[in-house]
Amino acid sequence: MSADTIAAIASPAGPGARGIVRISGPGARALVRALWVGAPPELVRRGLVLGRVDDGRGTQPVLFLWMPGPRSFTGEDVAELHAPGSPPLLAALFERVTALGARPARAGEFTRRAFEHGRIDLTRAEGVLELVAARNEAEARAASQLLLGGLGSRVDGVRDALDDLRALCEASLDFDEADTGHVAPRELVDRSDRVRARLAEALAFERARGAASGLPRVALAGAPNAGKSTLFNALLRTERAITSPESGTTRDVLEAEVDLDGRRVVLLDLPGLDGDARGLERAAQQGARERLAGADLVLWVVDAAAGPHDLARERRALASGVPVVLAWNQIDRPSAGAAPDPAALDVAEVVPTSGARGQGLARLAHALGAALATAASEEGGPLARELARRHVRGLECSRAELAAAQAVLASGGPLDLAAEHLRRASAGLDELRGATTAEDLLDRIFARFCLGK
């Protein structure tokens, strides 16, 4: 099936300390020999060698990593050429590799091959995906944990314990009381406690991983003192954020979960974005900008009474590619100007509000909800979140079934019903591991891999 050999520049785009050209497939061995200057390395065992390769224009030093199949990442012979991270050098090397017969890899193709060769199961494939799609360091760390024997082995552990429990339970059902296979309900309860503990552990891990990305994130952004915290509090209907008339009160990012128009979201109150900030302010600003880029929706707050504004410039300072709703705030003030045209500013909607008086909040919530719905339907929602939700849902389902089984056992209910709950608990884990994954899900997952991963 994977008869051809694929290659890609696997290091991040742009200049860096080191770049990688990765090659995978049956032709990798011949390719390395053709590239090598001098006596080619012995391609038997996995290993790292320093050498020189000919990129067609000259020779360059490379650190060469050989991973013979089937015990490589993709399950095929894999060669990695680690070269100085200069884009023209890497491009030349890559060009040479393709000239020697390798086909440029399509998005996600390395991982797809790994999956097809049984090197990774679905949960790990998702880990890779998340890693490449990660938008900040925390997400990337969580994803790499997942990849390095994270959820897969955790689920395996739960699955083993659950299988043991089910085996006991089934044996008890299939043999009469007098027979040797019979197991006392007390022992079943004890064992199910152990499974439950392992399941809780897997869930905690998954929750922690998904915590940063479990719900859609709406970031409040705007100039200092535009009234963001007041609006944040009004949306929360609590006094969580400390508000004050002094500029720059919100130094840290505040987060809270809130219902917006029936949709559960995480609301983030960011420090005011101010190009002239210094010192600590500046560090806070940096954090704010990262959060902004990671948001699903930006609620841009503008003080309607503080004109004149350079709205076009402020708009450009916001993250691109994230939908924006503009709150034309503090309209209760006499000096408030007229609301701008949404189309001119490339925002989804402009909503006149007053955080202090609670005006326009319902309309604002509705506008935010609608913008989120549109974004979700266009993009399918941020992937990490989708995956985290799927995992938590699968594990939660298993845990609920296990709890139901325990309830049946504890109340002296019929063992066959307890067994049915246990069967479902284990089916939930199977689903998570990809047993009943439809091809469309696979397509969606693999199509979103970055090149070279």
Add this chain to the structure above:
Amino acid sequence: MEAASHTHPAPRPAAGAHDVVVVGGGHAGIEAALAAARVGARVALVSLRLDRVGEMSCNPAIGGVGKGQIVREVDALGGAMGAVADATGIQFRLLNTGKGLAVQSPRCQSDRHLYREAATAAVRSHPGVELVEGAAAGLLVADGAARGVRLEDGRRLTAVAVVVTTGTFLRAVMHTGEAQAAGGRAGEGTSAGLSGDLERLGLVLGRLKTGTPPRLAADSIDWDALEAQHGDPRPVPFSARTDRARFPALPQIACHLTHTNERTHAIIRANIQRAPMYAGRIQGVGPRYCPSVEDKVMRFADKERHLVFLEPEGLRTDVVYVNGVSTSLPAEVQEQLVRTIEGLSRARFLRHGYAVEYDFVAPSQLSDTLAVKRVPGLFLAGQINGTSGYEEAAGQGLLAGANAALWALDQPAFVLRRDEAYVGVMVDDLVVSNPTEPYRMFTSRAEHRLILRCDNAEERLVPRARAAGLVGDDAVERLATRRAEAARVEAALARIRRDGKSLAELLLRPDVTWDGLVELCPELAVMGFDEHVARAVATGLKYQGYVERARSDVERLRAQDALEIPAELDYRTIRGLANEARDKLDRLRPRTLGAAGRIAGVRPPDVALLAVHVERWRRARSAARRGEA
């Protein structure tokens, strides 16, 4: 493609003297002949000895956990086993009553002699069945299709379809210690010719082993020293056709319990080298489920004793079956070890235990109608397919006989799904299995067991059986009567209230059962409900939520489950499959993704991998088709 399994595999040849010839008069052969005849075929049943038709070769008992459900299904499909067991049972018990309503199973001790007589009479009296005594020497084959059977005396029985149900008789060898004898049952011969014919037709055969315990004389047992086990005070019949006013028909007896002990185990350990399985003379693999006593002692060395049931083989016989001491040790060792058991110190042996080693046909060569895929007109049922047990044999016999007849009469095939019947579970398991030990039914094999209960067998299967011609209007009328009675019970449970709740609602509490309701509400007892129907209604209500969930699962999974795996898929090209999974998939060639996932050793990641390849193959094929067009 899904429809393909519901049609027959190949065109039929011209008609023979019979429509269907059934080879073998065991529990599979009887149900096969009767089912074929009910469907409307002219049937010949060939047996080595007509006085042994319906013999209980091993345990004189019918039913048990998982097996009792099959008997109820055979009954709902018009089969004889349940009614014969009801007429000849000498102890009836409902097993597993403490474990849940879906896993309760009826079991009975039978009078071996009367069972055989009643079973023979059922076949003999059935219109359209001709009994033929003779040894089948081989198959008649024309153009690669089965056309009948050749007997040793030269007679030829031609037919449109052949059902082979030869049990343990193919190249059978009996072992007692170092002594060996050809034969599938004590005092009877073997059929070697059929094995050769099956091999010449290209079928792959394997070897399996089963064993049977000694039989003792009743008057040599010290009964007073032993604990008695009685049947249920108000026994429940297997068959919906049994007249409950005259049930049980025979006087009821008690069985007795005893145990092996350290002395017994010491004798076994000292002589283990003389047990054929350990000495390596038996190539076939024996069952884990009812292991020989030497297996139990060697494998579970930490157990100080093993349970032994002493089961009388009938009312007018002094033969006692020693359940739990299946053995193939030499005769004198058997006598020594049995006499160490409490109550058996004076035991007189009427027959020694022995092991039987026999050929079976790897069942992956069968379709879900139990037709041999590569030989049109040939159907197999029972132990020849690598199963164990009368009930498993009867279920397969019924299905194979019905399909042989439907094929001969050019009617649509009769296939049961996993969510319809235990028989469907069994056949679906068999066609993707490669048994290394005889296949026995367990409730845990049935993922839909909450739906597949003893109490709803008629509800599940009578309409299907009627459509296939397996049952008559009488069964449909019984079902209608049952439904009317069920409606009456349901109405009462909805109407009567206690503690502010209807009785139907009270049933949802874990600890409330029908008996509890009757206690709480004595008026139920005087409403004259049919107790069986009332209990079934209570079970239905109690399990309703679960059953509804299970049904929606069935619907949801059906599409994925039914995804066809292309027959030409080369599993060796799928890198990354675990070796065990690859070997098994390659050998068993499951028809659907669902079947692939149910193969032992095929894990979820293997199934996911397979799903990717099937989808890829499908897309490549449709792209190729577009290219052609």
